[in-house]
Amino acid sequence: MTSPDQIANAFVQHYYGVFDSNRANLASLYRPESMMTFEGDKKQGTTAIMEKINSLPFGKVQHKIDTFDVQPSAGNGVLMFVTGQLITEGEVHPQRFSQVFNLQPIPGTNGFFVLNDLFRLIYG
């Protein structure tokens, strides 16, 4: 049995690795019931979420994780809370961010999908 911490660690490595190399490939992590709130803009479903992710104005980007907390949650879910820094191409100063993911099991499989995704830049 894989622990919530193991699931969360594998997910976060995968998510930011894909985001920072070819973010169009994040689509497989979402499902029709998935929700993303990015800087207050709410999207639901893989298509709408990926349109938003693909439309973000920055080109090459790098996420650096500063803190990472995990708790098991309702429905055998895994709740994650990340704080870190976003380094975008051509920008000297990293931008602080916080992000929340809630993974839920995909019925009939050993896999998980992102039910909840909430992202905010932190202006200091």
Next chain:
Amino acid sequence: MTSPDQIANAFVQHYYGVFDSNRANLASLYRPESMMTFEGDKKQGTTAIMEKINSLPFGKVQHKIDTFDVQPSAGNGVLMFVTGQLITEGEVHPQRFSQVFNLQPIPGTNGFFVLNDLFRLIYG
């Protein structure tokens, strides 16, 4: 039927209002299954969570909310993501924070409790 946004708004007003006036009274929001991760320190259950909250080094404190996002979540839950500023007595500069709450229904009632609570200061 109360919407997740209405539940979340009422909760956040209540939570920070009580925290900033008499934080010992937050106990009624937690249950034995509740989890809190405060600056990476994990606690479970009302007693352990309230010991942590009551032991925090700051005296009088004021939370100012900058952003507040809400999504419905698994188990008829309400997931909240707050970013804001913490103003502590005697400190000139506010400290940035991010906090996540996941409320779950209390079985057999119309009420909710905090299943997940994750808090981080943001150092900039």
